[in-house]
Amino acid sequence: MSKSSLSNACRIASYPYGQCSSSADGSTSTSYSECVSACDYSCSDLAQNSSLNCENRCLPGCACPTNTYYNSKSRSCIRAEQCPCYDVSTESYIQPGQNLFRTCTNCTCSSGRFRCENPDCLSTMICPGNQIYSNNASTCPKTCDNSISFSNCNTYKQGCTCPPGQVLTHDGITCVSVDECPCRYNQRSYTTGERILQSCNNCTCSGGIWTCTKMQCDSTCIATGDPHYITFDGLRYSYQGNCQYYLAKEKNNTFSILAENVPCGSTGVTCTKNIIIDYLGSSIDLQRGRNVIFNGIELKNYESIPKIYGQVSVFKSGVFTIISTPDFLIKWDESTRIYVTVYSKHRGNMEGLCGNYNDDNADDIKTAQGITGSIIEMANSWKTAPTCANLQDNLIDNSDPCFGHEQRRDWAKTECSLIRGKSIDNPFNPCIELMDSTQLDMYYKECLYDACNCDRGGDCECLCTSLASFAEKCNSIGVPIRWRRPDRCPMQCDNNKVYMACGPICPETCSGKEYFGCELSGCVEGCFCPNDLLMDGTGTCVPISSCTCTYDNKYYPSGSNIIRGCEICSCANGSFVCSTLTVQECQQNCSLFSEFQCLTSKECIPKTWKCDKTYDCADQTDEDNCIYKCSNETSFTCQNGQCINMTYHCDGLPNCRDGSDEINCTYIQPCTEFLCKTSAKCIPNTWVCDGSIDCGYGDASDEAADCKQEHCDLNSGRYFQCADSQNCLPISSKCDNHKDCLDGSDERNCACTCSEQFSCQTVCQCISVSRVCDGIPDCIDQTDENNCTCTSNEYTCLGGGCINRTQLCDGITHCSKGDDETHMDCAVTTTTIIPSTIFTAVGQTNVSSVGTVISKTSETTSITSITTYITGTTSSTCSAIVGAKWLSDYNLITIGDLDTNSDVEYRTLVCGSYLGTQSSNFAIHRDQNSIDPSLEIRYNISFGSTMNVTAGSVANSFGTVQKISPTQYNLNGRLLGINAGNYGASVFIDTTLDTKCSQVTYDIQTFSRYLSQLLPNNDVLVPQSQPDALKFIVNNTNADGLAIFHLSCDDVLQNKYVQQIEILNNANATVIVINLSGQTCSYEEGNMVGSWLNGLDGRSRTLWNIYEKPSSRNVSLRITQNFMGALLAPFYAVETSANIDGSAAVYNMKARAELQGPQLIFPTCIEPQPPTSYTMQTTTPFAAVPPTKISNYTALQLSPENATNILSTVSINLIFSFSATNAAQKPSTRR
Structure with a gap:
C-alpha cells in the first residue's frame, strides 16, 4: 500500500496519534511523521506495480524507514527481498524463495513478486471467453455496467482481463467494445440496434444504453x-x-x-x-x-x-x-x-x-x-357518501397476510406458490424469470391475503382473481401463460371457441372489427374463435362462408339479396357485395315513406338522416332547405337537428345520432327480481343469501337475518343454511373439508357417504378407489395409505400401495418408485421361470410345465423340492388377436385420460378421466335409436356445458345421476345432453367398467405386441420418379390374409423427406398391418394419398401399430396431418390437431380435431377352448389339485399332504415356463 493507505492502516489499527507500530520480533517498526511521502510502498505494492500510478505528495501518517517495506501480515517493516508473494488463485502468501507452478511455467517468489522461468508462456493461459492473460490485470475491471461512471482503483494482479479497448459484458466472461455492449430490460439482454416498446415509446439499444422516444403515453x-x-x-x-x-x-x-x-x-x-x-x-x-x-x-x-x-x-x-x-x-x-x-x-x-x-x-x-x-x-377522502364510516386501520399485515386464518394458510401457500415458485412444472416459469423479486413478492403477498381472508364462500374465486392478475401482468410484458387447468380456475369455452392465453383484444367477427376502440393493440385471456373461424351474430364460431350479413340491425343469411339505396347487394362471406342500379331502377326502389333520395347520385338514405346536421349524400343535398326544428309534439328534436319519435326520448338507448336524446334523463325501471332496501339496487334473486353482500355499501338487505325463512331454498336439496343464518350455500359446500359458513357449521356432524369411492377416516373426503394404497397420500389425513394389504390379484409397490396384476410389467410406470417396471419378472421373455404362489391369465399360452419348490425361510442352505408336471395346450392359435375386437367395437379407446374439444363419430371408451373443458360431441354418426352406451368413462368427468351425446347412452363407474329431462342429465354435478333420450337412451352407473378397462388394457397391449412379432411379408417402394413418395406395395399375405410391414417411425411418419404415403393392395389383403418401431414418433409433415387410404374400405382395413414405449413420459405422438386408418399406440400420449379417419386405441389423448370412422375390420377368431387332456406327476408328499381348465383367470391350486416331515416354516413357489408358440402376455405373479 502507499503511504496514504499506510496512514489509514495506522488509524484503523487504533494506534494513538503520533504512535506507530512496534515489532515483537525485533524487526523494524513504523514511525509517525507529519509529512510522509505517498510514494513509499508496502510489500503488496511491489506485487501490484502501484508505483506506476504514484502521485508524490506529503501526507501525515506512519512510515517505514528508507529502503524498507511494510508487511501487512507481520505488521512490520522489512527489506524488499523479505517480502512474501500473494497468490490470488489460492488467496495465500508464498514465502521468499518458494516455488509455485503457474499454468505453464515455474515461478519463484522474489521481493514480493513472482519471477517466472518462461514469462511469455503465461500469455497462452486459457482464459474464459475472449479474455487474455496479463501480469497487470485490474482488480476492478471496466464493464458494460460501469463504463460511463468508471473509476480506476489502481490495483492490479496477474490474471485474465479484457484486451485493450474492450470491457466485460454482464456475464463476466465476454469482452466487447463499449459500443457493442448489450442493453438490459426485464432480465434480458439486447444487442445494439434491437428495439423494445416501453409503454408507447420505442427504445433502441446503443452501446449498452437505451435511447427512447419521449411521447406522452396512456x-x-x-x-x-x-x-x-x-x-x-x-x-x-x-x-x-x-x-x-x-x-x-x-x-x-x-x-x-x-x-x-x-x-x-x-x-x-x-x-x-x-x-x-x-x-x-x-x-x-x-x-x-x-x-x-x-x-x-x-x-x-x-x-x-x-x-x-x-x-x-x-x-x-x-x-x-x-x-x-x-x-x-x-x-x-x-x-x-x-x-x-x-x-x-x-x-x-x-x-x-x-x-x-x-x-x-x-x-x-x-x-x-x-x-x-x-x-x-x-x-x-374519496368517498362519495359522507355517511360511510372512515376506515381507521388497514387490514393487511404485510409481514403475515394469513394472520388469523391458520386453517387456510397451508392451502393458500400451496396455491399461491405458482407466482414465485421455480419448480419444473410451474407454467409461470417463463414469466417469473423476467420479473424482479420485489414484484413477485408483491403479487405473492396479495395472493396470500386474498386466498386467506376472502372466506365468505368465494375463496377459490378470490384465488383465481389473484392468479389471473399475475397472468395479465405476464401478458403485459409479452409472456402469455396457459396457466389454467381443469382443477385450477378452469375456463370452459363453447360455441366452437378455444381457450387462448393471449387472444386478440378486438376479435374478428363476421361483421368485421371496424368499430370504435379496435385500433387497440395487445391481447387478453379467454375464449376465442380458432384462426380459421369467425364469430357470427349468435356468438358461434363459423367458417367465413357461413357468415351472415347485417344491415339496418337485421341479419341476412349468406346468398341473400337486398336493395340498399341505389345498389343491389348480395351477402357473401359476411359482407354485402353491391352493384349500382340504373337511375330508373334506383328511382323505382327508393321508398317514398322511409327514404330520402339524393339529388345527384340518386342514392337512397333513411329519411331520419335528412336535416340532421350531418352530410350523408355525396352532394350534401340531404341538408338543403332545412329548418332544424321538429314539426309536431310527437317528435323530439336532437341537438343535431334530427327528429325522432318522442317515445325514444329517455328510453335508456341513444336514438339521436349524437346521443342527445339520453342526456339529463332520470330512468325508472321496475325491478323484477330482488330490490335492495336502502340502495334501491335491483339484483338477481340468486345473489340473495349467498354469503356475499351485493346491495352495496350500507345495505346488507340481501344477506339479512331472515334469509333462512324467506330465501334459502332448503326443500330443493340444492342449498344448505348455516347455523348462524348468515349464509345460504350450495349443498356442495357442506362437508367438503373447507369452512364456508362463518361459524363452521357446514363442517360439523359430517357422516360421509362416498358412493363407489373411498371415504377418508377423520375428514369428510371422498377419493377414487384407485388412489387407495398407491403409495401417495390423497386424503388430507393420509388414511388412504393406512393398513394397506394387497390381495392376491394385486402387486404391492415398494413405495406402498397395490396395483392390479395386469399393470405389472406393462411398459407403464404405476408404482411411485417405478418398481412395477423394474421388477425381476419384467425381464421375462419366452421360456423364462416365473415364481408365484398362483398364476393366472394363461388362456392365451401353450403351457409346457408347472412345478413347486419348498424351502426353509431361516436356513436357505436346506432345501427340499418336489416337482409336479402338467401339460396341456389351448385350442386356438389366433386367440392373441382378441384385442382387435375392441378396435372394431369402438371409434376411440384411451387406456388413460381423454382431453378433447372435438367430435368422435362413433363409440368411445375412456379408461381414465375425461378432461374435456370445451365443446365436444360423441356418436354423431351412430343410429339415433341406439340406447347402448356410446360414451363410457371409468373415472372422473370434467367437461363444458355443451357436451353432447348424439346417440346412445353414457356410463360412468361411480357417482350419482340426476335426470333433468329425457335429453338432459346431471352426472356428478356435470350437465350433459343425450339427444337420443327420447328413444330410451340414458345416463347410468356401470360398476363393471373397472373390470372391463383392466381387460381392455391387457387385450390392447397384448394385441400390439402380437402384431409386432408377425414376420413381414411385403416391401416398401420409393419410386425413382417420386423421391418424396413412400409406397406400401402389397403382393403377399399370410394364412390369415394379413399383409405385414415392419419399419421405423423415423423412416415413415417422421421422415421429412416423405411427403406422400400410399398403399397399393395388389394382393387383396384382408388387413394391412404397418408395424412402426421407435421411442419417439410423430406425424407432422406429408399426406396420406391414394384410393386405398381415401376410401372407407381401405381405411377400415389398415392398421398402424406403434408398439414400443416412448423414451420418456414427456414424449407425445403429435398428429398435425390427417391420419388415415386405425391407430394402435397403447403406450403413447397422443396429441392431435388434424383428424384421425379410423379407430384409435392409445394411452392418453389430447384431441383438438375429430375422430372419424370407419372402425377397424379384422379377422375374427374362435374363442379359446379348455384343453382336452393334461397329465400330472407328483414326486413328493405334495400334490397339486388340477384345474378344471387352463384358460383366462384360472388358478392352479396346491395343497400339502403329509407335511409333518417337511420343514416347519416354508414358502411355496410355483415355477412356471411357457413356450414361444404364441407371444402372449406373461402370467401375473405374486410371491
Whole structure:
C-alpha cells in the first residue's frame, strides 16, 4: 500500500496519534511523521506495480524507514527481498524463495513478486471467453455496467482481463467494445440496434444504453381482489374501505368512474362488486352477474357485435367486458378485476383512488383536499357518501397476510406458490424469470391475503382473481401463460371457441372489427374463435362462408339479396357485395315513406338522416332547405337537428345520432327480481343469501337475518343454511373439508357417504378407489395409505400401495418408485421361470410345465423340492388377436385420460378421466335409436356445458345421476345432453367398467405386441420418379390374409423427406398391418394419398401399430396431418390437431380435431377352448389339485399332504415356463 493507505492502516489499527507500530520480533517498526511521502510502498505494492500510478505528495501518517517495506501480515517493516508473494488463485502468501507452478511455467517468489522461468508462456493461459492473460490485470475491471461512471482503483494482479479497448459484458466472461455492449430490460439482454416498446415509446439499444422516444403515453390504473390498487403513476397499495369511492375522475367532469366496495370476508375485507361510469351525461353500470346496464337498460348481444351509443362502444373480448370511449377504456372481468386506461390527453388532470396521472407517484397519496396524508387518509377522502364510516386501520399485515386464518394458510401457500415458485412444472416459469423479486413478492403477498381472508364462500374465486392478475401482468410484458387447468380456475369455452392465453383484444367477427376502440393493440385471456373461424351474430364460431350479413340491425343469411339505396347487394362471406342500379331502377326502389333520395347520385338514405346536421349524400343535398326544428309534439328534436319519435326520448338507448336524446334523463325501471332496501339496487334473486353482500355499501338487505325463512331454498336439496343464518350455500359446500359458513357449521356432524369411492377416516373426503394404497397420500389425513394389504390379484409397490396384476410389467410406470417396471419378472421373455404362489391369465399360452419348490425361510442352505408336471395346450392359435375386437367395437379407446374439444363419430371408451373443458360431441354418426352406451368413462368427468351425446347412452363407474329431462342429465354435478333420450337412451352407473378397462388394457397391449412379432411379408417402394413418395406395395399375405410391414417411425411418419404415403393392395389383403418401431414418433409433415387410404374400405382395413414405449413420459405422438386408418399406440400420449379417419386405441389423448370412422375390420377368431387332456406327476408328499381348465383367470391350486416331515416354516413357489408358440402376455405373479 502507499503511504496514504499506510496512514489509514495506522488509524484503523487504533494506534494513538503520533504512535506507530512496534515489532515483537525485533524487526523494524513504523514511525509517525507529519509529512510522509505517498510514494513509499508496502510489500503488496511491489506485487501490484502501484508505483506506476504514484502521485508524490506529503501526507501525515506512519512510515517505514528508507529502503524498507511494510508487511501487512507481520505488521512490520522489512527489506524488499523479505517480502512474501500473494497468490490470488489460492488467496495465500508464498514465502521468499518458494516455488509455485503457474499454468505453464515455474515461478519463484522474489521481493514480493513472482519471477517466472518462461514469462511469455503465461500469455497462452486459457482464459474464459475472449479474455487474455496479463501480469497487470485490474482488480476492478471496466464493464458494460460501469463504463460511463468508471473509476480506476489502481490495483492490479496477474490474471485474465479484457484486451485493450474492450470491457466485460454482464456475464463476466465476454469482452466487447463499449459500443457493442448489450442493453438490459426485464432480465434480458439486447444487442445494439434491437428495439423494445416501453409503454408507447420505442427504445433502441446503443452501446449498452437505451435511447427512447419521449411521447406522452396512456396510463392504466388497476384495482383487483380485496382490493389492491396500482395507480396511473405506479403506486401500489391496498385499502379495505366499505363504501362507494371515486376510482378515477376527470377534473373537468368529462367522466367519472366510481367503485363500490362491499364486504367479502368475515374479518372486514372488501371487494369491488360494482362499477358506475358517468360519461357525457350517460350512465354505465357494471354489476357482477349481469349484463352491462346502459342508462338503466340491460344490454344484450354485445359479444359478437359491439353496441355503439354515441361515443361509447360496449363489447366483449375473452374474459373481459370492454367499455371504449375517445377518453378512456375500461376492461372488466365481470368479477373483481378492473383496468382503467386513460388517454394521454388527460395527463395531469385526473384525481381519485387511481391518483393524478402526472408521472410522479410520490403525490398520489394526496387527499381530495390536496393535503399529503397516509394511504388510509387519502382513500377515505374519496368517498362519495359522507355517511360511510372512515376506515381507521388497514387490514393487511404485510409481514403475515394469513394472520388469523391458520386453517387456510397451508392451502393458500400451496396455491399461491405458482407466482414465485421455480419448480419444473410451474407454467409461470417463463414469466417469473423476467420479473424482479420485489414484484413477485408483491403479487405473492396479495395472493396470500386474498386466498386467506376472502372466506365468505368465494375463496377459490378470490384465488383465481389473484392468479389471473399475475397472468395479465405476464401478458403485459409479452409472456402469455396457459396457466389454467381443469382443477385450477378452469375456463370452459363453447360455441366452437378455444381457450387462448393471449387472444386478440378486438376479435374478428363476421361483421368485421371496424368499430370504435379496435385500433387497440395487445391481447387478453379467454375464449376465442380458432384462426380459421369467425364469430357470427349468435356468438358461434363459423367458417367465413357461413357468415351472415347485417344491415339496418337485421341479419341476412349468406346468398341473400337486398336493395340498399341505389345498389343491389348480395351477402357473401359476411359482407354485402353491391352493384349500382340504373337511375330508373334506383328511382323505382327508393321508398317514398322511409327514404330520402339524393339529388345527384340518386342514392337512397333513411329519411331520419335528412336535416340532421350531418352530410350523408355525396352532394350534401340531404341538408338543403332545412329548418332544424321538429314539426309536431310527437317528435323530439336532437341537438343535431334530427327528429325522432318522442317515445325514444329517455328510453335508456341513444336514438339521436349524437346521443342527445339520453342526456339529463332520470330512468325508472321496475325491478323484477330482488330490490335492495336502502340502495334501491335491483339484483338477481340468486345473489340473495349467498354469503356475499351485493346491495352495496350500507345495505346488507340481501344477506339479512331472515334469509333462512324467506330465501334459502332448503326443500330443493340444492342449498344448505348455516347455523348462524348468515349464509345460504350450495349443498356442495357442506362437508367438503373447507369452512364456508362463518361459524363452521357446514363442517360439523359430517357422516360421509362416498358412493363407489373411498371415504377418508377423520375428514369428510371422498377419493377414487384407485388412489387407495398407491403409495401417495390423497386424503388430507393420509388414511388412504393406512393398513394397506394387497390381495392376491394385486402387486404391492415398494413405495406402498397395490396395483392390479395386469399393470405389472406393462411398459407403464404405476408404482411411485417405478418398481412395477423394474421388477425381476419384467425381464421375462419366452421360456423364462416365473415364481408365484398362483398364476393366472394363461388362456392365451401353450403351457409346457408347472412345478413347486419348498424351502426353509431361516436356513436357505436346506432345501427340499418336489416337482409336479402338467401339460396341456389351448385350442386356438389366433386367440392373441382378441384385442382387435375392441378396435372394431369402438371409434376411440384411451387406456388413460381423454382431453378433447372435438367430435368422435362413433363409440368411445375412456379408461381414465375425461378432461374435456370445451365443446365436444360423441356418436354423431351412430343410429339415433341406439340406447347402448356410446360414451363410457371409468373415472372422473370434467367437461363444458355443451357436451353432447348424439346417440346412445353414457356410463360412468361411480357417482350419482340426476335426470333433468329425457335429453338432459346431471352426472356428478356435470350437465350433459343425450339427444337420443327420447328413444330410451340414458345416463347410468356401470360398476363393471373397472373390470372391463383392466381387460381392455391387457387385450390392447397384448394385441400390439402380437402384431409386432408377425414376420413381414411385403416391401416398401420409393419410386425413382417420386423421391418424396413412400409406397406400401402389397403382393403377399399370410394364412390369415394379413399383409405385414415392419419399419421405423423415423423412416415413415417422421421422415421429412416423405411427403406422400400410399398403399397399393395388389394382393387383396384382408388387413394391412404397418408395424412402426421407435421411442419417439410423430406425424407432422406429408399426406396420406391414394384410393386405398381415401376410401372407407381401405381405411377400415389398415392398421398402424406403434408398439414400443416412448423414451420418456414427456414424449407425445403429435398428429398435425390427417391420419388415415386405425391407430394402435397403447403406450403413447397422443396429441392431435388434424383428424384421425379410423379407430384409435392409445394411452392418453389430447384431441383438438375429430375422430372419424370407419372402425377397424379384422379377422375374427374362435374363442379359446379348455384343453382336452393334461397329465400330472407328483414326486413328493405334495400334490397339486388340477384345474378344471387352463384358460383366462384360472388358478392352479396346491395343497400339502403329509407335511409333518417337511420343514416347519416354508414358502411355496410355483415355477412356471411357457413356450414361444404364441407371444402372449406373461402370467401375473405374486410371491
